[in-house]
Amino acid sequence: MKLKLHVWRQKYGKSKGYFEQHDVDYVSEDMSFLEMLDVLNEKLLKSAKEPIAFDHDCREGICGCCSLTINGNPHGPEKATTTCQLHMRKFKDGETVYIEPFRAKAFPVIKDLVVDRTSLDTIIQSGGFISVNTNQPQDANALPVDKKQADLAMDAASCIGCGACVASCPNSAAMLFVSAKVSHMGLLPQGQPERKKRVLAMVNTMDAEGFGTCRNFYECEAACPKEISVRFIARMNRDFLKASLSKED
Amino acid sequence: MGILSYLQSSILSKIVMAVTGAMLVGYIVIHTAGNLLIYSGQDAINSYSQFLHSLGPVLWIARIVLLLALILHIWTSIVLKVSSNEAKPEKYAVKNYFKAKLTSRTMLWTGVAVFLFVVYHVSHLTLHITNPEHVVNQMYLPHGLHLSSAASALSYERTDVYRMVILGFQNPLISLVYMIAVTIVGFHLNHAVQSMFQTLGLNHPKYFPTIQKSSVALSFIIIFCLISIPISVLLKLIGGNL
Ligand code: HEM
Numbered sequence: 007m008k009l010k011l012h013v014w015r016q017k018y019g020k021s022k023g024y025f026e027q028h029d030v031d032y033v034s035e036d037m038s039f040l041e042m043l044d045v046l047n048e049k050l051l052k053s054a055k056e057p058i059a060f061d062h063d064c065r066e067g068i069c070g071c072c073s074l075t076i077n078g079n080p081h082g083p084e085k086a087t088t089t090c091q092l093h094m095r096k097f098k099d100g101e102t103v104y105i106e107p108f109r110a111k112a113f114p115v116i117k118d119l120v121v122d123r124t125s126l127d128t129i130i131q132s133g134g135f136i137s138v139n140t141n142q143p144q145d146a147n148a149l150p151v152d153k154k155q156a157d158l159a160m161d162a163a164s165c166i167g168c169g170a171c172v173a174s175c176p177n178s179a180a181m182l183f184v185s186a187k188v189s190h191m192g193l194l195p196q197g198q199p200e201r202k203k204r205v206l207a208m209v210n211t212m213d214a215e216g217f218g219t220c221r222n223f224y225e226c227e228a229a230c231p232k233e234i235s236v237r238f239i240a241r242m243n244r245d246f247l248k249a250s251l252s253k254e255d
Numbered sequence: 256m257g258i259l260s261y262l263q264s265s266i267l268s269k270i271v272m273a274v275t276g277a278m279l280v281g282y283i284v285i286h287t288a289g290n291l292l293i294y295s296g297q298d299a300i301n302s303y304s305q306f307l308h309s310l311g312p313v314l315w316i317a318r319i320v321l322l323l324a325l326i327l328h329i330w331t332s333i334v335l336k337v338s339s340n341e342a343k344p345e346k347y348a349v350k351n352y353f354k355a356k357l358t359s360r361t362m363l364w365t366g367v368a369v370f371l372f373v374v375y376h377v378s379h380l381t382l383h384i385t386n387p388e389h390v391v392n393q394m395y396l397p398h399g400l401h402l403s404s405a406a407s408a409l410s411y412e413r414t415d416v417y418r419m420v421i422l423g424f425q426n427p428l429i430s431l432v433y434m435i436a437v438t439i440v441g442f443h444l445n446h447a448v449q450s451m452f453q454t455l456g457l458n459h460p461k462y463f464p465t466i467q468k469s470s471v472a473l474s475f476i477i478i479f480c481l482i483s484i485p486i487s488v489l490l491k492l493i494g495g496n497l
């Protein structure tokens with residue numbers, strides 16, 4: 007396969023970025039998108055050019071490290087797929103492919119396609135945990151959890167924190183991410199004591215980190231490699247409203 | 256900061272949008288139903304208007320509440336738009352949408368168009384500024400009075416809303432502007448009604464699909480009902496005698 011790549015290059019955060027064109031002819035249908043870039047980087051290195059910087063780690067769709075906005079879609083055109091799991095057979099021979107970093111004020115570019123997603127960690131630090139004293143673990147069956155509730159909590163917990171929701175949102179809202187994190191604990195008994203504090207703290211941190219405001223375009227749900235539903239956003243809005251009206255301190 | 260401090264919170268801003276939007280939706284549904292009285296003839300719609308005016312302070316409270324809702328709705332929507340733009344300072348060179356629709360992405364612009372139309376519409380039909388020649392009074396006989404018992408029907412007068420609307424829509428330009436404006440209102444509602452439920456946290460797999468379909472249906476029903484009036488006037492199906 008041949009492809010016409012337009013890759014975003016940016017020397018460092020503050021410098022001006024631009025698209026660099028690479029006509030590649032080595033692409034096999036069985037390569038992943040990142041492998042396709044690996045080969046390009048090998049070639050760049052061999053001709054003593056600066057390789058393209060991009061994020062990756064597990065390459066099996068579970069860590070949330072890979073990113074890239076491919077032809078206008080975070081993680082590319084394929085539904086429920088991370089960039090590392092995206093195969094080149096999803097592209098047509100001769101296709102033009104634009105590769106851009108995840109864009110949002112809260113995700114400043116570090117270099118080329120690598121962005122700083124620390125703001126998501128800051129949100130987690132503000133409330134994405136439960137406080138328990140370390141001790142003997144409790145018997146697993148001592149805390150009854152409704153099966154449906156557990157399944158829903160698992161759906162929320164499948165968020166890998168990649169930030170595709172923010173990248174796809176025209177308003178750069180982080181509501182899908184935050185709602186998944188708020189919900190997976192809010193749905194389980196262990197999450198109840200800090201439920202109100204958690205949702206208020208995480209939403210306020212989200213606002214402070216410079217994310218935009220959700221306007222119900224539902225683009226995040228379509229971009230999410232784990233298909234997290236916008237129903238979690240409705241659930242978080244409910245939780246947030248209840249907590250705002252009834253917080254004790 | 257006081258009362259406007261809700262604007263600091265994204266979710267509270269959204270909730271203000273949804274609650275004020277719900278009030279405006281309630282208004283537009285009642286207003287549309289009231290307008291359809293024109294098909295029942297001159298007396299029906301004039302009596303309805305007379306009834307509304309007879310409410311006195313209640314009418315004024317409703318007007319003030321709706322006006323405040325509209326101002327909050329518009330102000331919040333502008334603040335949200337500005338903060339959204341700030342949150343995405345660098346746009347994508349290529350953008351491909353899966354779920355964001357034209358209706359959802361143009362809410363501010365359809366909203367602004369609706370607002371401009373509302374200003375004109377109120378100037379025409381409520382404040383009687385733009386076409387004062389459309390405003391005349393109707394002589395009428397109150398219920399329970401007979402010609403014989405009334406000293407003179409001439410002493411009973413009320414605004415002839417029927418004539419004002421018909422004369423307005425007999426002007427093709429006014430009709431055209433109205434039909435375009437009403438379609439834009441429908442565009443706004445198409446996304447707005449289900450969005451309001453989602454914002455208020457009312458999204459459940461059991462009923463949300465129905466809400467989404469009803470939102471679209473409501474927008475088409477409103478467009479259809481309101482557009483039918485100028486069309487009927489232009490085709491002389493109603494008011495042909497004026
Ligand atoms: C007849 C008048 C109007 C009605 C019935 C109406 C109704 C609504 C409703 C129900 C919503 C959904 C709120 C939500 O997402 O939770 C909405 C959203 C919105 N309205 Fe209106 N509206 C009207 C006029 C206006 C005007 C005059 C403007 C602006 C100049 C405006 C701008 C917006 C914007 C930008 C949104 C999207 C807000 C967001 O989701 O962030 N609307 N409207």
Ligand code: FES
Nearest residue numbers: 063065070072090
């Ligand atoms: S590299 Fe881990 S999810 Fe893609």
